[in-house]
């Protein structure tokens with residue numbers, strides 16, 4: 151979106167680092183050095199510089215008519231992002247303010263480029279008879295096929311893919327590394343399809359974005375355009391200096407990325423799925439720019455909304471590998487089923503999937519408004535759900551830093567997430583939604 155301003159900021163920050171040895175050392179290092187004080191200093195200097203950047207001031211024009219709150223002239227130049235913190239609660243912020251909110255654990259949609267997202271849905275609701283609600287199966291029905299498939303899931307695929315994926319310095323969506331990691335991931339998804347002998351039927355493509363790192367969509371066509379979506383986000387971020395510091399993002403969301411990739415690899419071992427015998431189309435999405443305020447998933451789901459795409463269900467996997475704090479709290483290893491801002495009936499179905507196919511139980515938990523990409527599906531009017539590695543309060547505390555590393559993760563736990571993802575995808579690929587909606 152502002153690639154030039156980003157590059158300038160990057161060069162500028164390197165410049166500060168080379169002038170001042172104490173700041174320079176930061177580039178090479180650790181969590182401790184990502185201290186708030188350091189960040190405040192650099193952020194202040196970066197903000198001053200940002201005043202001089204041409205690309206940034208372009209958006210200030212938008213502010214002239216903004217009635218949300220009074221802003222000073224300085225703020226007006228910098229406040230180029232419009233964010234939504236809860237339904238209808240929006241404000242204009244600078245990029246630094248975005249990261250400051252995220253460091254406080256506050257999530258939001260960045261709606262700058264999608265001010266009308268959700269509007270088609272609202273117009274439809276206002277104009278006509280209520281949109282038919284999606285009805286989900288009462289219980290899992292394909293155990294005989296799904297269970298043997300689950301036996302073929304492999305931890306070594308997860309490990310190998312995650313090692314490669316975390317080897318990019320960062321997967322920050324506006325960085326060239328983020329672009330490269332997305333190219334690698336698309337290649338990997340295409341190779342997976344090819345190895346399954348499915349390239350005649352199954353496709354994987356970039357969904358392009360202006361900021362550099364593209365989203366990826368793999369499609370397994372079924373007999374109809376009724377669609378079931380499995381999602382994860384591919385970008386990572388270091389919330390202290392996104393353009394400079396490393397962000398391995400092993401758990402957030404490298405783990406979800408390789409989790410759904412492994413589910414794709416193994417579901418393609420089903421000949422029926424490859425040949426499209428299932429009634430509903432399956433899509434696997436790897437979103438760009440989740441960390442920037444759900445940018446990639448908003449672009450995709452607002453396009454789907456405009457095209458009146460018939461999405462029956464969407465499941466997000468964001469952080470699937472960390473269990474240490476659950477175990478330390480003396481609690482059983484579990485899958486965390488998010489119960490706020492999700493479709494309750496889809497969520498009930500997912501609990502049944504976990505009980506049937508996983509070796510560990512689930513725990514209900516909450517993560518607030520706009521906490522991951524399922525929120526974009528939900529804004530478009532599609533039933534969505536989210537499953538995370540544990541109860542939210544015990545989830546990985548290394549994320550968004552240089553220390554979000556593989557060494558803290560459990561691949562056995564990730565396998566549980568792959569199981570539920572694959573089972574969910576298979577069961578809903580074969581669900582007879584029209585019959586279910588008629589109460590059959």
Ligand SMILES: *[C@@H]1O[C@H](CO)[C@@H](O)[C@H](O)[C@H]1NC(C)=O
Nearest residue numbers: 297298299300301302419420
């Ligand atoms: C599991 O994978 C092996 C090869 O790795 C294959 O021969 C077998 O058919 C697969 N099982 C299922 C249920 O697809």
Ligand SMILES: *[C@@H]1O[C@H](CO)[C@@H](O)[C@H](O)[C@H]1NC(C)=O
Nearest residue numbers: 372373374375376431457459
């Ligand atoms: C699915 O959608 C595509 C594009 O909108 C259309 O060409 C195709 O006919 C649809 N297929 C079915 C089975 O409805």
Ligand SMILES: *[C@@H]1O[C@H](CO)[C@@H](O)[C@H](O)[C@H]1NC(C)=O
Nearest residue numbers: 283284285493494495496533
């Ligand atoms: C959930 O299912 C119940 C019936 O079991 C239905 O009355 C309700 O409207 C559904 N809710 C949503 C959000 O679809």
